[in-house]
Amino acid sequence: MVMACSALPGGARAVARCDALGGPPYSDMEGGLYRAYLTPAHGAALAALTDWMSQAGMTVRLDPAANLIGRYEGRDPHAPALLIGSHIDSVRDAGRYDGPLGILLGIEAVDALHRAGRQMPFPIEVIAFGDEEGSRFPAAMLTSRAVAGTLDPAALDVADGDGVTLAEALAAFDHQADAYLAARRPASSTLAYLEAHIEQGPVLEARGLAVGTVTGIAAQLRLSAMVMGQANHAGTTTMALRRDAMTGAAQMMLAIETIAREDASDLVATVGRVEALPGAANVIPGEVRFTIDIRSGDATRRDRAAQAILVALEAIASARGLTLTMEQVHDLPASPCDRALMALMDDALVATGQPPFRLVSGAGHDAMVMASLCPTAMLFIRCRGGISHNPAEQVEPADVEIAHRAMLGFIDRLGETFVAA
Ligand code: HGY
Ligand code: MN
Ligand code: MN
Numbered sequence: 001m002v003m004a005c006s007a008l009p010g011g012a013r014a015v016a017r018c019d020a021l022g023g024p025p026y027s028d029m030e031g032g033l034y035r036a037y038l039t040p041a042h043g044a045a046l047a048a049l050t051d052w053m054s055q056a057g058m059t060v061r062l063d064p065a066a067n068l069i070g071r072y073e074g075r076d077p078h079a080p081a082l083l084i085g086s087h088i089d090s091v092r093d094a095g096r097y098d099g100p101l102g103i104l105l106g107i108e109a110v111d112a113l114h115r116a117g118r119q120m121p122f123p124i125e126v127i128a129f130g131d132e133e134g135s136r137f138p139a140a141m142l143t144s145r146a147v148a149g150t151l152d153p154a155a156l157d158v159a160d161g162d163g164v165t166l167a168e169a170l171a172a173f174d175h176q177a178d179a180y181l182a183a184r185r186p187a188s189s190t191l192a193y194l195e196a197h198i199e200q201g202p203v204l205e206a207r208g209l210a211v212g213t214v215t216g217i218a219a220q221l222r223l224s225a226m227v228m229g230q231a232n233h234a235g236t237t238t239m240a241l242r243r244d245a246m247t248g249a250a251q252m253m254l255a256i257e258t259i260a261r262e263d264a265s266d267l268v269a270t271v272g273r274v275e276a277l278p279g280a281a282n283v284i285p286g287e288v289r290f291t292i293d294i295r296s297g298d299a300t301r302r303d304r305a306a307q308a309i310l311v312a313l314e315a316i317a318s319a320r321g322l323t324l325t326m327e328q329v330h331d332l333p334a335s336p337c338d339r340a341l342m343a344l345m346d347d348a349l350v351a352t353g354q355p356p357f358r359l360v361s362g363a364g365h366d367a368m369v370m371a372s373l374c375p376t377a378m379l380f381i382r383c384r385g386g387i388s389h390n391p392a393e394q395v396e397p398a399d400v401e402i403a404h405r406a407m408l409g410f411i412d413r414l415g416e417t418f419v420a421a
Pocket of ligand 2: 087098099132197364365
């Protein structure tokens, strides 16, 4: 089924297609957008992307991790490929552009070459990563880590909140978990990775810029904390005799915020998800689980803050007669973009009439994982109010058209510098 899209090819059509993917059947939630990895909504989105990739002259395949990959041949079919991509999954109650915009701009770039009857010296592959957000399973960037070859097989032993294992979810896509790691690409097959993405921050808008070249991505540590106290009767247990896991966790969360604020740097720390058990109004919570997300452009600063947080949480647990168990969900190192590719991107921006501007990414992206496989470049696009991970996420088609033209300029410049092996 090819979704009708009247917008002109390029930026406007990429935005229109993101909007179309923002509703049923491409969402797993009523009245908003939530597209999780290996769900019916994910499958429906891949069907639409398959049509669009085919129309743009690409051959399309699904890899063993259920990443969709469209390939547009270059003059030398054996040359390493330029990968252009982003993620097709979303957070819960998401905006429409975080992820899909980078995939659709990749399709628009190939479509422009295809319509002009042009081939680059190298193949171009557009990739829709299936899991970047980690919104279904307790692990993030599973699919780019599978492609980059950095995925620990133990990370596959996960289940979602309904107890559905990754292996069971893969089976629904006619995929086998034991083939998952075959998604790995040899470095020799990859020239570079390019990801266009909304900034998800306020910098470009504050400076009145449509686009910017990304210098690197902050180091990201994700932990899960479990606080154990004693469930008890809310009416009969005096305050002095309580071992309340909820108030203990609350004090821990405020300690996390204080440590991050007092660092007075780019360090950020977030408690995004909390679950209290047994979850009854008349029962003192005996168990509280919550997530901790700690980031900084400087991995040493991040790790120092993580250590201070651990010490603070253990002191609170001890003072309240609680037990604290911490688990690491993932540790993503800071990832600089490639200098030579950043220079090409700067030149491509200037050629579209934009001033060169560089900025760091506080948000994580598949590019930080792909950097272990090949040189990476990222292009940020202004988003209204810097809002993201929120249905209010907005982009201007005119800004996305500038990004489209910058990406074509980047590809041309990469072609000029390309030296066949
Ligand atoms: O968490 C992040 O920074 C990204 O949006 N997954
Ligand atoms: Mn994203
Ligand atoms: Mn995101």
